[in-house]
Amino acid sequence: MAENGKAGSPDFSNWSCPLPLAGYPTIVMGHGGGGKLGNELVENLFLPAFRNPALENLGDAAVLELAGGRLAMSTDSFVVQPLFFPGGSIGELAVNGTVNDLAVSGAVPKFLSASFILEEGFPLAQLAAIVEAMAKAAATAGVQIVTGDTKVVERGHGDGCYINTAGIGQLRAGIAVGPHRAQPGDAILVSGTIGDHGMAIMSVREGLEFESQIRSDCAALNGLIGEVLEAAGGAVHTMRDPTRGGLASTLNEIAQASGVGIAIDEAWLPVRQEVQSACELLGLDPVYVANEGKAVFFVAPEAAEQVLAVLRSHPLGREAARIGQVTAQHPRMLVARTAMGANRVIPIQIGEQLPRIC
Amino acid sequence: MKYLTEFRNGEIAQRMAREIHAIATRPWKIMEVCGGQTHSIIKNGIDQMLPAGIEMIHGPGCPVCVTPLELIDKALAIAAQPGVIFCSFGDMLRVPGTEGDLFQVKGAGGDVRVVYSPLDAVELAAKNPDKQVVFFGVGFETTAPANAMSVHVAKRRGLKNFSLLVSHVLVPPAIAAILESPGNQVQGFLLAGHVCSVMGYWEYPPLAEKYKVPLVVTGFEPLDLLDGIRRAVVQLEAGRHEVENAYERIVKYEGNQAAQKLLTEVFEVTDRAWRGIGVIPKSGWRLSAGYREFDAEERFHITGIHTQESALCRAGDVLRGAIKPAECAAFGKECTPRHPLGATMVSSEGACAAYFNYGRFLSAEELAGAGTGLTHG
Numbered sequence: 252m253a254e255n256g257k258a259g260s261p262d263f264s265n266w267s268c269p270l271p272l273a274g275y276p277t278i279v280m281g282h283g284g285g286g287k288l289g290n291e292l293v294e295n296l297f298l299p300a301f302r303n304p305a306l307e308n309l310g311d312a313a314v315l316e317l318a319g320g321r322l323a324m325s326t327d328s329f330v331v332q333p334l335f336f337p338g339g340s341i342g343e344l345a346v347n348g349t350v351n352d353l354a355v356s357g358a359v360p361k362f363l364s365a366s367f368i369l370e371e372g373f374p375l376a377q378l379a380a381i382v383e384a385m386a387k388a389a390a391t392a393g394v395q396i397v398t399g400d401t402k403v404v405e406r407g408h409g410d411g412c413y414i415n416t417a418g419i420g421q422l423r424a425g426i427a428v429g430p431h432r433a434q435p436g437d438a439i440l441v442s443g444t445i446g447d448h449g450m451a452i453m454s455v456r457e458g459l460e461f462e463s464q465i466r467s468d469c470a471a472l473n474g475l476i477g478e479v480l481e482a483a484g485g486a487v488h489t490m491r492d493p494t495r496g497g498l499a500s501t502l503n504e505i506a507q508a509s510g511v512g513i514a515i516d517e518a519w520l521p522v523r524q525e526v527q528s529a530c531e532l533l534g535l536d537p538v539y540v541a542n543e544g545k546a547v548f549f550v551a552p553e554a555a556e557q558v559l560a561v562l563r564s565h566p567l568g569r570e571a572a573r574i575g576q577v578t579a580q581h582p583r584m585l586v587a588r589t590a591m592g593a594n595r596v597i598p599i600q601i602g603e604q605l606p607r608i609c
Numbered sequence: 610m611k612y613l614t615e616f617r618n619g620e621i622a623q624r625m626a627r628e629i630h631a632i633a634t635r636p637w638k639i640m641e642v643c644g645g646q647t648h649s650i651i652k653n654g655i656d657q658m659l660p661a662g663i664e665m666i667h668g669p670g671c672p673v674c675v676t677p678l679e680l681i682d683k684a685l686a687i688a689a690q691p692g693v694i695f696c697s698f699g700d701m702l703r704v705p706g707t708e709g710d711l712f713q714v715k716g717a718g719g720d721v722r723v724v725y726s727p728l729d730a731v732e733l734a735a736k737n738p739d740k741q742v743v744f745f746g747v748g749f750e751t752t753a754p755a756n757a758m759s760v761h762v763a764k765r766r767g768l769k770n771f772s773l774l775v776s777h778v779l780v781p782p783a784i785a786a787i788l789e790s791p792g793n794q795v796q797g798f799l800l801a802g803h804v805c806s807v808m809g810y811w812e813y814p815p816l817a818e819k820y821k822v823p824l825v826v827t828g829f830e831p832l833d834l835l836d837g838i839r840r841a842v843v844q845l846e847a848g849r850h851e852v853e854n855a856y857e858r859i860v861k862y863e864g865n866q867a868a869q870k871l872l873t874e875v876f877e878v879t880d881r882a883w884r885g886i887g888v889i890p891k892s893g894w895r896l897s898a899g900y901r902e903f904d905a906e907e908r909f910h911i912t913g914i915h916t917q918e919s920a921l922c923r924a925g926d927v928l929r930g931a932i933k934p935a936e937c938a939a940f941g942k943e944c945t946p947r948h949p950l951g952a953t954m955v956s957s958e959g960a961c962a963a964y965f966n967y968g969r970f971l972s973a974e975e976l977a978g979a980g981t982g983l984t985h986g
Contacts, residue, residue: 589654590617590653591831592658593654594654
């Protein structure tokens, strides 16, 4: 566990917090009060980390310029515990989560907002590490954080740090994707191994710590998705990022939205050995475990090999695999062929998976 | 994933299934005792691989399912009390009591926590001396050693704020009860592998002798189950009735003797009510006199419990193997995992939940017709 703890902890060694820490090493109610302390937080932390022309105006709203065309907008709130985990932190999640929601909608993500709800007493050094992670993630994804807000709640009324991000992207011309567009015959591809993020979080969650090498797959997918759409945009019918509820929930949602059946083969699912072992131990099924850096593609069968090749040539898609196909049979249901050659229905879960007694 | 993939090899499984087809000349009814085995059989479609005459009857070995309603109601009452931290394994949280479940108690402000080991609950008690920490200790012989260890440790550490709400049940008396029940059709048993890893299988030869049934200690992976079924069929065809070990990599005849010694010290045999089945004499454990002070029922004195089961639910018939889940009129209609009427629809080890989750609400024809239409390429 000791090693994991290190892997999951923020690396403060190269980070010097620009805030004058002498007076307040932790968040106090005044940081959310709109006065001097709040301004210091903006001037000394958020602005240096996220700096861009739209943000620098510090107006009530960011004023943005976008060429004509259709826009996509998305928002997501992040309440993950623990805040730092092997492979990332709530900071990367908050940026990549919204970037990915825009990307799988066929948009090029451009601008993000970032709102923080901080608990009184939250260490400023941790906030700085989170902000730094967001800045790096935004730079990697090629998006700008152009507006934001900070509120502080009394001790005991929050869980350290909650973040909401909203994002705007420009829809690509000639792309028509959506959860309702899957068609019988479509090949189903996943961009890499499933269940990594959820099990990385589990491995450091209080009361459940176990030793493992599992790291979150948290990553921005807009680059990977952009390459797929440029190579074979017309052949892609549906894209989703299978986050909460995992691959099974995403596939069930698509089966219902499109009114089609989905058939996958359990033997074809890419699952890391460590993830499979940890799931066995806890009585969980990796198809229901969250991902934060994976996308599922439904593509016309004739383009499947081409898309697979594009995915595998990208650093985030090396372990991409074809996992099944869309069928006109068993509409609105996800059916898996088991290793034994039998078929089983994979239903939508009710709430979270519950660990078994024995 | 060595040690797992090798017990899930599809080709070997098909070969073993063909062997069973070749051996079986008559119909046989075999009960898998443990809910974990039921789950694996349905998940992997093992029952679909067997000859038509070989029927798997699902046994009562789901700890969540057989925990009596009165105890669930007591758990809800204790968990709702201020100053209590109520700890449980995850799958007890959704088991319906007469009014609501532990999730609802948690939602209403009760401090209900999922833990992975009863020793975590002991640790919570040490860290929260101003709270009463209660662990919901249910299950068969498998979970008993860890529960016994929790009170053993609590006593050694002198913790006065830890207690166990205990309802342990035992496999051998349940098998005897099933065999003695009027209209019993079970002709052979797959014994629960993990129960035997603790208890060994020295308790079973008298049962095999008295009731003339083959008893095969069996594991949980597809090949384990097929091997257990094959051995049971071989015995039945030959008219033999012996205790056999098909889970040798885990189970020894004498079992885990250190665990058994602790169990004898901490627990004593008692009559137990099984939800859906009724009271079976000498079929469970309660805390022994030396540990009675850690009994949550004595510490909290919950009275005025008036239990009421759903009138529609036939979980008892399912647990006795009298009906298959889909034969219950409420199955998949009034009763689903989202709105379970009985505990068998809650746990992944419950037969009803296993049937529902793996699509057994479809008719056999529908499922066969479904096909995945996949081709390996």
